[in-house]
Amino acid sequence: MNYINRRDFLKMGVTAGSLLALSGNSNMITRVFGKTETSQKIIILGFDGMDPRLVKAWMDEGKLPAFRKLQSQGTFTPLRTSTPPQSPVAWSNFTTGMNAGGHGIYDFTHRDPENYIPIFSATESSQSGKTLSLGNYKFPLSGGKVTNLRKGKAFWQILEEYDIPATIFKIPSNYPPVPTKQRTISGMNTPDMLGSYGIFNYYTTESSKIDQDIGGGRIHEVYVIGNRVESKLSGPINTFKKDDPETSIDFKVFVDPVNPVAKIAIQDQEFILKEGEWSSWKKLNFSLIPTQSVSGICKFFLKQIRPEFKLYISPINIDPGDAALPISTPENYAKELEEKFGSFYTQGLPGDFKALNNEILDDREFLEQDDMVLEERLKMFDYELARFDSGVLFYYLSSTDQRQHMFWRYIDKDNPFYDPSLATEYKDTIQNIYIEADKMLDKALKKADKNTIIMVVSDHGFSPFRRAFNANTWLLENGYHSLINKRRQGESNLFLNTDWSRSKAYAYGLNGLYINEKGRESEGIVAIGAEKENLIREIAKKLENYIDPKTGNRAIYRAYVAKDIYSGLCVDQAPDIILGFNKGYRISWSSPLGRITKEIVEDNKAKWSGDHCVAPDIVPGIFFMNRKINSQFPALYDMAPTILKIFGIDTPQNMTGKPII
Amino acid sequence: MWTFNSIINKIFDILFLPFQSMNPWIGMIFISLLTGLLMLLVFRYTSNQEGIKRTKNRIKAHLLEMRLFSDNMRISLKAQGNILLANIKYISHSAKPLLFMIIPLILVLIQVNFWFGYSSLKPGEPVVLKVKLENDYNPLEVDLNIAPSSGILIETLPLRIEEENEINWRISPLKKGVYNLEIYIDGQKVSKQVSVAQTSLSKISPKKLKGSFLDGLFFPLEAPIKKSSPIKSIEISYPDKSLPLFGINFHWLIAFFGLSIILGFAFKGVFGVEI
Numbered sequence: 058m059n060y061i062n063r064r065d066f067l068k069m070g071v072t073a074g075s076l077l078a079l080s081g082n083s084n085m086i087t088r089v090f091g092k093t094e095t096s097q098k099i100i101i102l103g104f105d106g107m108d109p110r111l112v113k114a115w116m117d118e119g120k121l122p123a124f125r126k127l128q129s130q131g132t133f134t135p136l137r138t139s140t141p142p143q144s145p146v147a148w149s150n151f152t153t154g155m156n157a158g159g160h161g162i163y164d165f166t167h168r169d170p171e172n173y174i175p176i177f178s179a180t181e182s183s184q185s186g187k188t189l190s191l192g193n194y195k196f197p198l199s200g201g202k203v204t205n206l207r208k209g210k211a212f213w214q215i216l217e218e219y220d221i222p223a224t225i226f227k228i229p230s231n232y233p234p235v236p237t238k239q240r241t242i243s244g245m246n247t248p249d250m251l252g253s254y255g256i257f258n259y260y261t262t263e264s265s266k267i268d269q270d271i272g273g274g275r276i277h278e279v280y281v282i283g284n285r286v287e288s289k290l291s292g293p294i295n296t297f298k299k300d301d302p303e304t305s306i307d308f309k310v311f312v313d314p315v316n317p318v319a320k321i322a323i324q325d326q327e328f329i330l331k332e333g334e335w336s337s338w339k340k341l342n343f344s345l346i347p348t349q350s351v352s353g354i355c356k357f358f359l360k361q362i363r364p365e366f367k368l369y370i371s372p373i374n375i376d377p378g379d380a381a382l383p384i385s386t387p388e389n390y391a392k393e394l395e396e397k398f399g400s401f402y403t404q405g406l407p408g409d410f411k412a413l414n415n416e417i418l419d420d421r422e423f424l425e426q427d428d429m430v431l432e433e434r435l436k437m438f439d440y441e442l443a444r445f446d447s448g449v450l451f452y453y454l455s456s457t458d459q460r461q462h463m464f465w466r467y468i469d470k471d472n473p474f475y476d477p478s479l480a481t482e483y484k485d486t487i488q489n490i491y492i493e494a495d496k497m498l499d500k501a502l503k504k505a506d507k508n509t510i511i512m513v514v515s516d517h518g519f520s521p522f523r524r525a526f527n528a529n530t531w532l533l534e535n536g537y538h539s540l541i542n543k544r545r546q547g548e549s550n551l552f553l554n555t556d557w558s559r560s561k562a563y564a565y566g567l568n569g570l571y572i573n574e575k576g577r578e579s580e581g582i583v584a585i586g587a588e589k590e591n592l593i594r595e596i597a598k599k600l601e602n603y604i605d606p607k608t609g610n611r612a613i614y615r616a617y618v619a620k621d622i623y624s625g626l627c628v629d630q631a632p633d634i635i636l637g638f639n640k641g642y643r644i645s646w647s648s649p650l651g652r653i654t655k656e657i658v659e660d661n662k663a664k665w666s667g668d669h670c671v672a673p674d675i676v677p678g679i680f681f682m683n684r685k686i687n688s689q690f691p692a693l694y695d696m697a698p699t700i701l702k703i704f705g706i707d708t709p710q711n712m713t714g715k716p717i718i
Numbered sequence: 719m720w721t722f723n724s725i726i727n728k729i730f731d732i733l734f735l736p737f738q739s740m741n742p743w744i745g746m747i748f749i750s751l752l753t754g755l756l757m758l759l760v761f762r763y764t765s766n767q768e769g770i771k772r773t774k775n776r777i778k779a780h781l782l783e784m785r786l787f788s789d790n791m792r793i794s795l796k797a798q799g800n801i802l803l804a805n806i807k808y809i810s811h812s813a814k815p816l817l818f819m820i821i822p823l824i825l826v827l828i829q830v831n832f833w834f835g836y837s838s839l840k841p842g843e844p845v846v847l848k849v850k851l852e853n854d855y856n857p858l859e860v861d862l863n864i865a866p867s868s869g870i871l872i873e874t875l876p877l878r879i880e881e882e883n884e885i886n887w888r889i890s891p892l893k894k895g896v897y898n899l900e901i902y903i904d905g906q907k908v909s910k911q912v913s914v915a916q917t918s919l920s921k922i923s924p925k926k927l928k929g930s931f932l933d934g935l936f937f938p939l940e941a942p943i944k945k946s947s948p949i950k951s952i953e954i955s956y957p958d959k960s961l962p963l964f965g966i967n968f969h970w971l972i973a974f975f976g977l978s979i980i981l982g983f984a985f986k987g988v989f990g991v992e993i
Contacts, residue, residue, distance in 0.1 A: 283881060311882075314858065316875035320846065320886055327846050327955060329874050329888035 090238040091222025095447040097703050098509045100501045103151075103228065103451060104494045105144060105245075106458030106669060108518035109135040109679045115491055123499035124681065127511060131684045135677035137692035138517040140622055141568035141635050142673045144245055144458065145179050147516035147693055148229040153209035154697030154712030158623025161208045162230055163631050164566035166649070170578045173552050173651070175565060179206055179230055179246040184296060193299050194346060201296070203233050203382060208627055209711065212697040213239045213449065221704050222448035224441055227434075229453070229516075232405065233383040242385040242394070244453055247405040250293045250343075250353040250381065255372035255404050259417050260288050263365045273411030281366050286310040290323070292343035292373060293351060293381075304343040304351075312362050319359055321368075330359040335425065338400035340376060352376040354400045356429075358422065369417060371426075375403045394437060401433045408459035414663050420483055423463060431456045431493065438497055442504050449700065454497070460490045461519045465667025469521045471641070473660040505683070510703060514696060515678035522668035524605060525645035525661045526612045528564035528636060529653045535599060537562040540653065552651040558582065562596060562633075565651065567644050567670045569632030570596070570616075593618055593633050600636065605658045612658055614639040614672035624713065637672030644670065688717040719931060723938035730829045730921070738917040743961055745919045746834060746970065750977030753826055755989075757819055758982050762991045764815040770992045773808045777801055824935075827974075829921075832939055834970035836922035836956040838913040844873055844890040847910075848953040849901060850883060855948045857885045865900040869893050870912055889954075891915075903948050910952040911940055925953045 213223040227244030264278035308323035317332035353373035360367035377391035385391035532538035539559035557580035597616035615637035694714035702716035737745035787793035891914040929942030960967035
């Protein structure tokens with residue numbers, strides 16, 4: 058055995074001290090993986106929802122000079138999107154080079170045929186199977202698990218096999234990130250700390266004036282007593298306690314009797330906000346048991362102090378500095394970014410459109426919030442771009458999509474709720490985010506050398522959402538769906554009023570329609586084979602012929618039969634029919650939740666006024682590249698084979714797409 | 719008290735002067751080493767070294783006795799009893815040096831806390847400034863103003879909290895430096911030091927109080943508030959600081975005691991100290 062004598066100990070101490078002195082406070086950034094130099098480099102900018110018509114129009118007006126420059130260097134063309142053109146589906150096509158039949162992502166949600174309950178289609182969470190109970194506590198004997206349900210290899214996993222490094226920033230449908238040595242951080246589908254796509258909290262003295270039944274948020278009634286408000290902020294469920302109760306943190310708000318300022322005291326933090334002001338990120342620890350807690354981050358917005366008190370708290374995001382759930386590869390990549398930039402939005406859809414849709418935030422407040430998201434993203438983009446030296450850098454921006462969803466009503470004069478006075482103020486909102494994207498592209502172009510390929514991709518374009526189609530009501534009216542109690546139509550969600558023994562079909566998700574198939578659905582009645590096939594064709598044909606009585610237009614542009622359009626190992630998981638809505642139409646707000654309203658088509662009254670869940674031909678994405686391509690109609694699933702080919706890698710057999718260079 | 723505090727403050731200013739631009743761990747190793755050596759010397763000259771040596775030998779002898787006569791319960795039990803008595807004696811030998819060490823150690827701990835316990839503010843990062851009033855004064859009625867400062871921006875109107883008898887502001891540093899915020903109340907001026915990101919190691923005064931003995935002892939960095947002032951205390955919520963090492967953040971107290979003990983033991987032979 059080797060003993061350390063006192064002299065050695067002192068020497069070691071001096072050496073350690075010297076190292077500390079030399080290291081200062083700098084963080085050493087090491088290469089994560091792969092070759093230090095590749096013959097080609099690719100920078101891919103993924104601008105969610107960027108529409109080719111708008112890009113062309115604003116390029117022609119000279120407002121997008123970097124896009125114009127890129128076009129002059131190679132290619133600009135519409136990009137065929139996925140069916141249906143939803144981001145999780147479309148970006149999965151991009152990632153895997155397959156259509157949905159191969160990667161198995163058909164919608165944000167699908168249903169469990171056992172009980173007709175909606176479930177997330179991209180991820181599956183399971184808690185520990187066995188627990189040890191002690192009093193009110195239970196201790197898991199094995200770990201819980203979150204699984205990414207997307208099938209097929211991501212292109213950066215294939216690049217890894219060839220020692221080509223990649224940084225993949227926030228690409229949708231990559232939660233939890235697939236196993237890789239590459240640097241990746243998850244984007245869309247990453248949940249908040251409550252396990253949802255984002256639940257905000259709103260504390261107000263006028264809760265009675267607000268619809269309590271809003272999706273994506275909780276309304277709390279509070280009272281201002283002695284210039285003080287007290288309440289609780291709910292956190293993740295406590296799986297260490299029996300019945301899995303929610304954790305919560307008490308907080309107090311002290312308001313000045315006259316001045317429009319308030320102090321929020323939560324855990325060991327105190328901060329002052331002026332009326333109408335947002336806080337920076339606040340870290341909170343939710344205690345599970347005395348030795349265990351989980352960390353989350355949120356922002357506070359003091360909307361109003363008087364006459365009514367209104368405080369908004371953002372969804373509690375996973376803390377990137379101490380992530381309770383897997384959000385990056387390697388695991389410390391999220392922490393590295395947090396140390397460099399402070400806390401940042403980790404939630405998949407960071408713009409709180411639900412708060413705007415439900416009038417908790419107004420247009421200006423939503424934009425302030427989304428500007429904070431954008432500011433974070435732009436800083437990190439500069440950082441990643443500056444250190445990019447080989448392989449692939451993919452960088453994703455969500456604000457292009459979310460702002461089009463929420464502000465299309467200001468550029469669409471045919472929107473039933475178009476407001477010309479507000480349009481003057483907000484009509485440039487969409488154009489402005491395109492200009493921000495153009496600035497990002499300009500930076501990428503400046504970074505590029507002769508061996509750098511620049512690609513700009515969007516997953517789909519956009520279309521107005523004026524009229525909402527209740528697919529389940531249509532099925533009911535056409536005899537394909539039956540209710541237990543006709544008088545209670547429209548009162549319940551999740552098909553609680555459905556008589557499954559007499560229902561042949563039902564719609565779930567944003568574009569999916571399912572046959573109530575015998576042997577697949579727990580109460581299925583339609584036999585597989587000719588009966589089902591004929592029924593699918595019959596429903597598809599009737600849907601395509603349906604005319605909206607108000608406008609005289611077809612609501613459904615195409616009703617796609619799944620087996621006709623998909624290929625791959627996951628085709629059997631597809632909805633039987635994919636609803637390709639016509640321009641101006643989309644599924645209603647209640648139909649995806651299994652609520653069967655009275656009207657088949659109704660005006661879309663929401664601020665969410667632009668959409669893309671229509672027929673794919675109506676909303677192609679964009680494709681720019683500083684090289685010429687050999688395809689007239691490139692598709693999203695061609696991107697992965699193209700990236701691989703640039704590095705001399707053959708297209709894997711299971712990919713649907715083909716290289717376009 | 720303030721004169722005494724000024725002297726102590728000055729000593730620590732000089733001690734830490736060479737380390738202010740270095741990694742804080744270097745300063746921590748230095749002060750731990752210095753404290754360890756100081757404690758060793760105090761121990762060396764105030765303890766009964768012969769008595770300690772004798773007692774430790776006795777403990778060793780009784781341990782040997784236990785091992786040799788492990789099959790004889792009577793002797794084993796007696797040896798255990800003797801070990802217990804020897805331990806009490808050993809503690810009694812350590813009591814005197816502890817009495818000598820306790821006061822300087824408290825003074826060191828208080829100072830080290832203000833050098834390593836708080837992070838200085840960063841430009842653009844707002845914090846809460848709290849002015850607590852004496853019970854006879856109502857925050858809604860006093861005439862209290864903060865003079866504009868070149869380095870500190872007062873970002874909000876005063877937030878008056880009657881139930882806490884205090885007035886809060888959000889302040890935001892504009893640039894690096896040490897500033898004195900001047901607070902005027904009922905014609906009297908009270909100043910509070912604000913430290914903004916100067917060096918990696920700098921002393922921070924989070925709170926200024928009236929001059930009771932204990933307040934002066936535990937918050938020694940700034941001159942006390944005058945007894946006649948309506949202000950009881952002024953506080954700035956500086957962020958806590960920890961010492962990161964290989965991805966783990968250490969509280970300064972753990973680092974300080976750990977290093978002092980390790981270094982003290984490492985040098986005990988050099989100084990011929992029996993512990």
